[in-house]
Amino acid sequence: MKQTLKAVFFDFDGTIVNSEIFHYQCFVEVLNSFDVHIEESDYFLNYAGIPIDVNSERIVAKFNLEVLPEELVEKIEELVIRHQNDHEPIFMPYAEESIKYYKNKGLTLGIVTASPFRSIVSFFKKKSFEDHFNFTVTFDDVNKSKPDPECYLQALEKSKYKSSEVIVFEDTENGVKAAKAAGLTCFAIQSEKELHFKLEKADKVFNSLQEANEYVATNFTLG
Known part of the structure; x- marks a missing residue:
């Protein structure tokens, strides 16, 4: 039955x-300002589908960045929203x-x-x-x-x-x-x-x- x-x-x-590809692009753009680069394959294997706040905490800890995870979240989210507003889904x-x-x-x-x-x-x-x-x-x-x-x-x-x-x-x-x-x-x-x-x-x-x-x-x- x-x-x-x-x-x-x-x-x-x-x-x-x-949207994951432009999430990655926004991720990269923000992290580049801290001299950090994550390969696309690494992103999709280890970061895709995980909330931005969790990823930000992991990134700050892994690369010992001098920025609060909350600040990183804000920067990434602002870039994502701007991209979404400027591009057709x-x-x-x-x-x-x-x-x-x-x-x-x-x-x-x-x-x-x-x-x-x-x-x-x-x-x-x-x-x-x-x-x-x-x-x-x-x-x-x-x-x-x-x-x-x-x-x-x-x-x-x-x-x-x-x-x-x-x-x-x-x-x-x-x-x-x-x-x-x-x-x-x-x-x-x-x-x-x-x-x-x-x-x-x-x-x-x-x-x-x-x-x-x-x-x-x-x-x-x-x-």
Whole structure:
């Protein structure tokens, strides 16, 4: 018997929008002023999907920087927001189609992100996608961010559905850990196969949202 699906929770950065690359670019630009450089491969392996405040604490400690982590957070966030305001958001492959598909099926959709709410405001404004999502849970709404399950437990409460009626789409190790710790079915989306090993706690790992959607359509009853 197929599992009934009532709600889908989407991570934001790297799952809905292709924002991780400019997060990296902002990261690099700020750190260059302190004569610190992090390779792109190092960033995506060790820093992507982790809240800015946590990364800032790690960076300050690792490189013994003479700056408070809070100041580093402020500099990076200002640069990220400026970039988002100046550039059109770029969807991850099949993200736009996936959102519309599940919405048209009558499912409840939520964004659950470790980013602050202001980071997704420009996306809503520029893409007119406010009506597609029933709610958001952002960094501003929780005491502990991913990999803590608080954000997904809060999303589950907002959706008013049972955990067995929800799936999560994530793209990072911390996101997967948070979803699974909340007792949710989590599908990881990662096109870089060399990173699949970091997502092994997910129920399944797919190369794209398209692959994941095909699996969902076959194995779940929607609505």
